[in-house]
C-alpha cells in the first residue's frame with residue numbers, strides 16, 4: 001500500500017525532527033496502538049527508545065508473556081517489563097464503582113509507570129499510541145456538549161505528571177489505518193488484527209468487586225470464548241469480543257446436584273471506530289456450543305448469557 005508506505009516515511013521523519021537525539025519512553029499495553037507506535041518510533045530513533053510494560057494483573061490469559069516475547073526477543077526493543085499485579089489488586093480491593101475503578105487504575109498506573117520510566121535515567125519524551133477517536137471521545141460526545149462517559153485510561157494525567165513532551169505519531173489515524181501501518185511495519189498479522197483491549201483491562205469486565213478468583217474465572221472463560229470464535233473463523237468479522245463476569249450467582253443443576261455459581265455474559269460487536277457498534281449476530285449453534293464448553297470447562301460459572309445491546313444506547317464495555 002503506497003499510501004501507508006508514504007505515511008510511514010513521513011511519520012519517521014517527523015519523529016526524528018521532533019525528538020532529535022533525546023530519549024523517548026513508550027508505554028506498551030499489549031494492544032495494537034501502542035505496539036505500532038513503538039515499532040514506528042524504534043524505526044525512527046532506534047535505541048533512543050525504551051518501552052515500559054506494566055502488568056496490572058488485569059491482562060488476559062498469556063498476554064503479558066506475549067508482549068515480552070514480541071518486543072524484547074523478536075524486535076530487540078529495549079523493554080522494561082514490571083509485574084505490578086499485587087499493587088493493582090490491593091488498591092482495587094472492595095471497590096465497586098466503575099469510575100472509581102478507572103480512576104484508581106489510571107492513577108496507580110501513572111505512579112508505577114513513572115517509577116519504572118525514571119529507572120532509565122530520565123527521558124524528555126513520552127510516546128503514546130493515541131488515536132483520533134481517543135482524542136475526540138475524550139473531548140465531546142456526538143458533537144454535543146463536553147460530557148465524560150468514561151474516563152479514558154490512555155489520555156490521562158501521565159504527561160503533566162511526568163513533565164515530558166508527547167510523541168503521538170498515530171494521533172491522526174483511525175483504527176483501520178493503524179492496522180494498515182502495522183502491516184506496513186511488518187508486525188505479525190495475528191497481532192495487527194487483534195481486537196482492541198481497554199487500558200483498565202479485565203477490571204471493567206468484572207463489574208462489582210474484583211478478586212483474584214473472579215479474574216481467574218474470567219480469564220479462563222474469555223480464552224475459551226475467543227478460541228471458539230477463532231475456530232469458527234469469525235475473529236476478523238468482529239470488532240471486539242470478550243466475556244464479562246457478572247457479580248450475580250444463580251442456581252443450576254449438574255449431575256444430580258444443585259449448583260450456585262456466577263453468570264457470565266458474552267459480548268461481541270461490529271464497529272468501524274468504536275464510537276457506535278452493533279451486536280454481532282452469532283448463529284445460535286455457536287452460542288449454545290460455546291456456553292456448553294464454558295460451563296463444562298470453567299469452575300465457577302453455571303450460566304452463560306449473550307448481550308444483544310448495540311451502541312448507543314449501550315457502550316461496548318460494561319463499565
Ligand code: XMP
Nearest residue numbers: 152153154196197198199200274315316317
Ligand atoms: P465503550 O465502552 O466506551 O468503548 O463503548 C469504546 C472503545 O474504547 C475501548 N475502551 C478503552 N480503551 N482505555 C482504552 O484504551 C480505556 O479506558 C477504555 N475504555 C474503553 C473499548 O474497549 C472499546 O473498544
